[in-house]
Amino acid sequence: MNDESKKYIGKNVLRFEDDRLLSGKGVYTSDLNFPDQLHLCFLRSDTAHGKIRSINKDKAEKLKGIYGIFTHEDFKDVPPIKSPSRMKNYYATNQNILCVDKVRYVGEPIAVIVADNRYIAEDAIELVDVEIENLEPVINVKDSIKSNSAILHNEIKSNTILERTFNKGDIQFKRDEKILSVKNNFSMTRKSPVSMETRSYVCNIDKINDALTLYSSSQVPGVIKDALCQFLKIPGNKLNVVAPDVGGGFGGKASLYPEEIITVLLCQKFKRPIKWISDRFEDLMSTSQGFEEIMEVELFFKSSGEFIGLFGNIFGDVGSYSIYPWTAALEPMQVAGFLQGPYKIDNFNVNVKCVVTNKPPTGPYRGVGRPAAVFAIERLIDIASKKLKIDPAKLRLQNMIDKKDFPYKIGSGIVWDKAGFKNCLKSALKIIKYKKFKKINNKNNKNWIGIGIASYGELTGIGSKISVAPGMPLNTGTETGIIEIDATGSISATFGIASHGQGLETTLAQIIAEMLGAKIEDIKINQGNTSFIKHGTGTYASRSAAIAGSVAIKSSKKLKQQIIKIASHIFETNKKNIHVNEGFIFEKNTNKKISFHELARAVYSDMETLPIKLRKPLIALETYDPIFGATTTATHIAVVEIDSETYKIKIRDYVVSEDCGKVINPMIVDGQVHGGVAQGIGAALYEELRYDESGQLQTATLADYLLPTTCEVPNIKIEHIEKFLPDNLGKFKGMGEGGTIGSVAAIANAVSNAISHLNIEITELPISRDKLYNLIKSGAK
C-alpha cells in the first residue's frame, strides 16, 4: 500500500463556498436583520476644510421614526482614533469618531442619526442644519508641504507627518562624466478599492452571554475586535467580531472606521440591534483610498547598460488622517521600499514624505505602494533603454538579480531570496513571442501597437520580524490554527484569517485533507470569527494562504501523530504500520481499517477500547511564524492597440509569468491573477478619484469612477514557475496582490511604446483617452 495520502495540494478542487453563493444563500452583513433593529445614517461634511460653527438638529429630532441624533458632544468619553508607530519623525493624528470642531475632508462624519429605517434617517439628514466656516482647503500635496500652507492638525504644526530617507552605497559616482542617467516625475492619482459590497456593520446583543456581536464586512475582524475593546474599554470576552460572507475588500475593509465604533456604541446605548450599510456614494468618499503618489526619480547607469544608482523623492498624499492600524507610512514607505525592484543597483538614496491633505485617509489598496513603485522604475528602465539603444527586455535581463546573488539586500533593506526573477521574464517573453514585436513601426499605421514589460518583486506571507507597515505595534506575522475531530468524526479547522473571495475555505481544506489523510468533504474551515480563536488579525498583505496554509500543515501533522498513536493501540501494531488516507486509518499489513468516526467514538464515547491516557480530545493547536517573508515575483507583458483617431486603448494580449512558490489550487491562483490584473487595468487606464480645488469629489458615482468591464479586460495567459520554494512550511508564497502590482507598469510601458514615434512618455496614470488626446495634441514630452 502507498504510504502517501491522497493529493489535494496543486489540484483544481472546486470551491466549497460556491454552492451557497450561487444559490443566493450567502450571508453578507447587509443580509442580517434582527428583531427591534434600528438603522443608522451619517451626516457628513460637505466642506473639505472648515470649522464647525453650529449644528442644529431640533427639526430633525421631531421627525417620526427618529430615535436620536448624536454628535461628538454625545461621545465625549470616546478617545480619538490614533494609530501608533515606533517610527522616528512620525506624528500620529487624532481622528475623532465624529468631528469635534473641525472638518478635514468631504464625507467626514459629523453626526449620526438613529431611525426606524434608512429612508427616515435620510429624511432627517435634510433637516439638520450644520454651519461650517470655510478654512483654506489643502488639496495638493506640493501645496501642503509649503511653509505657508494651512495646517490640518494644529497640534502637529506640520502637514508632513512622517519623513524618512533610505540610503545605501554612496553618491560619489555622480561626478563621473561617463555616467548616464534618466530622470522623470511620475504620478499616480487616487483610487478607491471599490469592493462590490460596500462597508456594512450590524451590532447585536448576545443576551445569553451578556455580550455584543459586531457583524462586519471587515477583512480584519481580529484587528477590529482588539481595537474596539481597547477604545471602548470592553473586555475581550464581551465582544465578538464576525465577518460573515464578505463581498470583496482589496484593502478597503482592512482598517478601523469611525462608523464601526459608533455602531457598537449605539448598540450599547439603545440595547437594540443597530445596522449601518454604506451606500456607494458614501463608500467612494469615506472608505480608505490609495495610490496617490508623486515619484521624482533618477536612474543612473553606465553606457554598457549596467545600473549603478537610483535616487529620488517620494511624496505620498495620505489624506487627512493616519489610518488605524496601518498608519500613513503604509503606502509611501512601500513605494520607496520596493522602488528598486528585482534589479542590482548598488547606490540608493530615496527620501519619502507622508503628507496630509483635505481628502479622505488613505489605506491599503491591493498592491500597496508597489503598483506606483513598479510604474516608476519600469518606466525609467524603458526610457533608459531608448537612451542606450538597448532592447528593454535585454536591459532588464542584464541588470536582474541572478539566483547566484541570493539572498540580495536592496537599497531599502528588503532581502530578496529564492525567486525566479529571470525565469519569469524569459518565460513571459517566450509566451508573447517578443521577437515579432521588434519590427513594429507605428508611424504610418491607423492603429498603433505597443508592447510593455514590467517585472517586480514583492514580499509576501511575512513573519513577525517584518511589519506589514513600518513600526506598527501589531503582530501580523503569526497565525494560529486549531484542528479538531469531534465525536462524530467531523473535522473543524479554525484560523484567524478572514476570507473575502479568496476561496480559503477550499484551499485550507485541501492542505488539511492531504496532510491529515482526511476526506476533504469532512473538513469545515472556520474563519472570520473572533470567538473561535484568541488572537488573529485577518486577511490582507498576501498572507493568508502562505501563513495560515503553513500552520494548517503544522497542526495537521500534530493531529495525525495523535491519530496514529491511538490507531496503533487499537490495531496492536507499530506506529510505522499505520496509514491514514481519505478519512480512514489502515493497518498496512492486514486488512484492518477504521474510520475517523470510529476512532473518535473510541476516544470520546466508548470507555473500553482505549486506556484513559489515550482518551484525550483529538485536537491540535499550533502557531506558526515564518519570521521573515517570501519573495514573490512576476513579469507582466501587455500588448496594446491605440486607435489613432479615437485614442481608444485596447489591450490585445496579456501575459503573466509568476512565481508564487507551490501552487495550492491553480484555478484559484489564476483567478487571483485575473482579478488583480483587472484592477491594474483600471488603475492604468480608467480609475481616478478626482478632487477639485475646493476638495469636492468629482467622481462620486460608479458612472464617474470608471471600473473596467467585460469589454476592457482581456483574457490573460498565465504561467506558473514553481522552481524557487521559500522557507515557510508549505513552501507557499502570497500572490493575491501581484496582479495589480505588475499590470499598471506593463500597460503604461505598452502605451508609451505605442506612441514612441511621437516621442511622448507616459508619466501620469490613469492615461485615459482624453488625457492621451491632450498629451498628443499638446505634444508634451
Added chain:
Amino acid sequence: MINKFKIETIVNDKKYTKIIEPRLLASDFIRDNLNLTGTHVGCEHGVCGSCTIKIDGVTSRSCLKFAVQLHGKKVETVESLNSNPQKKLILKTFKKFHALQCGFCTPGFLITVDELIENEKFQSENEIRKALSGNLCRCTGYENIIKAVLELIKIRNKK
C-alpha cells in the same frame, strides 16, 4: 404621513400581497420585505448590475425601480435558479469555471446570463462581452465568467 399602497406580485412563483410606501425601492422590498437576500445592492444608481432581477421575463435593475412597479408583475430573483433543473446548469457551470470569487456581484450576473442564453442572438465571445458589460465584477477579471457563458452557449446550441 405617507400614504401606503397595497401591491400584489408573484416572486419566484409565490404570490405576495404587501402594504408598502410608494418610495420603497424594489431592491429593498425584495431583500427586506420578502427576505430574499440573494439580490444584492451594490450601487443604487443602476451601474453595477448586482441587483438585477427579471420582471415579466426581462432583466431589470431592481435598485432603479420602485416596489410599486412590481404590482401585477412576475418577478424572478437568483433564488429561483437553483430549483429549476435547466437553470441550475448556469450555477454548476459558474462553479466549474471558477466564475465567482466573493460572490457579491454573482446573482446579477446569473440573472443576466439566464436571459442571455435564452437569446439566440449571442454566440461569439465578443457578443457575450458586450452583453455582460452592464454588470461589474471586481474580483474575477471576467475571464472565467466569459468562459462559463461560452460553455453554456455551446450546450444550448447542441440542443
